[in-house]
Amino acid sequence: xxxxxxxxxxxxxxxxxxxxxxxxxxxxxxxxxxxxxxxxxxxxxxxxxxxxxxxxxxxxxxxxxxxxxxxxxxxxxxxxxxxxxxxxxxxxxxxxxxxxxxxxxxxxxxxxxxxxxxxxxxxxxxx
Numbered sequence: 001x002x003x004x005x006x007x008x009x010x011x012x013x014x015x016x017x018x019x020x021x022x023x024x025x026x027x028x029x030x031x032x033x034x035x036x037x038x039x040x041x042x043x044x045x046x047x048x049x050x051x052x053x054x055x056x057x058x059x060x061x062x063x064x065x066x067x068x069x070x071x072x073x074x075x076x077x078x079x080x081x082x083x084x085x086x087x088x089x090x091x092x093x094x095x096x097x098x099x100x101x102x103x104x105x106x107x108x109x110x111x112x113x114x115x116x117x118x119x120x121x122x123x124x125x126x127x
Contacts, residue, residue, distance in 0.1 A: 021111035024104045032093070045093060046086035052116045054084045062113040070109040074100065 025048075026035075032045035059065035073081055074096045082092055100108070 021107040022115070024100070025108045025111060028096070028100050028104070029108060043090075045090050046084055048112065048116055050086065051084055052112060058083045066106075066109040066113060070112070071102070071105055074105055075102075 033048040035048055038047045055065050077092050077095055079092050
């Protein structure tokens, strides 16, 4: 019985960590990077799934994407390190230093790779 209770609490902690990461994303990232189809008249950044499309094209695996790019680029963005071709339209995103902590960013980066899912090339080219 004790093992079952511990397992339930562990499972709940995992779920709340994912909810927490999604909440952080929605409050701090989705302000610019929409989750749905963007309004091309008012968009200020590429949609999140489009970003993930280009990330998945560029990086061999999630670990490389998270450790070598997302966790640093969001805090220290530069044009020469930008992966998304949309940098031509939107420019380089502003640094998020002071807007998101490294701990929050680490959670969001993992959540993005696990939950946003990349667009297929067909979906990406529809925009």
